[in-house]
Amino acid sequence: MKNLAKFTLMGSLAILCFSCGGSSSDSTTQAKDSNNAKMDSAGSGTTNATPAIPPSVSKGDQDFAVNTANAGMTEIQAGQMAQQKGMAQDVKDYGAMMVKDHTAAADKLKMIAASKNLTLPATLSSDKQTDLDDLNKKQGKDFDKAYIDMMISDHKKVISAFEDESKNGSDADIRGFADSTLHVLRHHLDEAEKCHKMMKKM
Template identity: 40%
Template structure:
């Protein structure tokens, strides 16, 4: 009897450990792992790994922009914030689709959901209301676009994959425009 109980306890602990590990491994990391395994030990490994890292992070960031924008259209108090959110949803939905098509043409897997980091940022907005929501949403839009501009600038300069490099370069002007608008609107809602 003791043996059955202890075996059951060990099996339960093992299942808990496996489940816990699965929660830490987010969809961006999983997509990157799949992409890396496809080209492991080939001459294209470094080029594909770099393009995959950029594309999976960009996909996650784009999902954050769309989901946060949808939330802001419902929860924002300021009409300018709602209008900005509507623009984020439209522009990033379009960019996400273009990235999906590019990745598909390259047999590159993208995440099916945003990274844990991006999910945590989005979750931080859920309990906010009114002017607090507006300020926090606009702070998030500034910081996420600062990160995106930096990532897309680097990709447009340094990636060896010409098509992914071109995608990054083509999206930079719109991202810079978003960042400038977000900064101005953040300053407005903080007053």
């Protein structure tokens, strides 16, 4: 009888322990399932997040901005060269005006480009670099003439591009930049033509 009571007590304890263990396992499984559900929820939220879409700018406006940046860097570097190598004071003064005005225009264009996620060139194109290299080889009056001839030719092309953008550009900010800069470019062309006439008299 005593042995039977002992076996019965041990059996009851075993069942109790097994039951507790099963309960613990169930709760652990439920906790894991709950955590997995939370992770799945968080993961799906991240996956479905919509990235910010940059404002769209037409191909024509992008090309205008890039070409303008390239032309502006050319005018600035050529202007610096004119200040150093120019023989006539008018040429030196014209070069200083180019550096000042085109630096200001470049800063405005950079601000507009940054607001629209546009990447502008940081260095000159190969053809513009070749033009500057050829100009740098000249000295004295030859330099002055070549520089002013270059400024007349370049500004005629740039003015035409700016006039087209101011009328037909699809982006309001870039179109406004072109329109507001035109009077400065026309003044540059006028001054270059004056210098050209003065050099012919010398």
